[in-house]
Amino acid sequence: GAGVSQSPSNKVTEKGKDVELRCDPISGHTALYWYRQSLGQGLEFLIYFQGNSAPDKSGLPSDRFSAERTGGSVSTLTIQRTQQEDSAVYLCASSPILHQPQHFGDGTRLSIL
């Protein structure tokens, strides 16, 4: 079956603009995760969803970041008023349930000019 799909694969935008990143998880996976990977760094956990619910939003870097998941499927990560430090690869992953191996998408490479 299809893997985790992320769109767009690349996004270049000007500082101050809002961006929306999309993640389509593997069908039937109840858990969905968002990470940020900066150049030469590991993965920074942002948020996870169990179904449509995000139990803990404290991993989001600032209040400019928000995420939602609808219908237990597609999730969007929104960054408002983008800053240059937001430039990174944003990875999405899903798993059948929590604590199971995560299946990752190819990521969205975000560049803020």
Next chain:
Amino acid sequence: AQTVTQSQPEMSVQEAETVTLSCTYDTSENNYYLFWYKQPPSRQMILVIRQEAYKQQNATENRFSVNFQKAAKSFSLKISDSQLGDTAMYFCAFDGSGNQFYFGTGTSLTVIP
């Protein structure tokens, strides 16, 4: 807070030889899950191996095995009979009972022909 440390930013190994990647973590939890993920140059992260902390037996997956030392909070990955396709960034990850997930900064492994 949980932390995951990978102390070897870069490693290399001759093809067909064995290499061990180290990972240590810090937690006060007793039940948790540990993972090794591989990220080839193509960028998509894939699972290598998973270990449940309550299991004393070290996980093995073909040429990949772990040395899990719970008391020492150590979780190293051994790759036997290294192949060119093993060239990748390897990440150690911690999944506990909290609402966040922790990855190390990665070890870049190069297999030399």
